[in-house]
Amino acid sequence: MRQSLDDRVKELETVAAEVKPLQGIIPICSYCKNIRNDENFWVQVEEYITHHSKALFSHGICPKCYENVIAELDSLELN
Numbered sequence: 001m002r003q004s005l006d007d008r009v010k011e012l013e014t015v016a017a018e019v020k021p022l023q024g025i026i027p028i029c030s031y032c033k034n035i036r037n038d039e040n041f042w043v044q045v046e047e048y049i050t051h052h053s054k055a056l057f058s059h060g061i062c063p064k065c066y067e068n069v070i071a072e073l074d075s076l077e078l079n
Contacts, residue, residue: 022052 027036028045035048046057061069 018054022049 026048028034029042033045034042035045037043037048037051049055050057
């Protein structure tokens with residue numbers, strides 16, 4: 001039991017050491033949601049977070065956006 005607890009503590013310490021927290025003020029465009037990076041260039045939020053953490057992104061479409069896209073496509077078909 002003691003060995004497994006020690007192993008778990010070591011595992012948690014390793015994981016904690018790998019965490020790279022985002023902190024401070026992040027300049028983000030209120031329209032397109034791009035973020036100004038340290039080199040003063042505007043990049044997509046996914047690129048910024050991936051560069052500053054170990055997070056990865058997969059993309060999908062939420063139900064609200066799906067409905068908006070379908071409505072937009074339907075209006076194009078009528079024209």
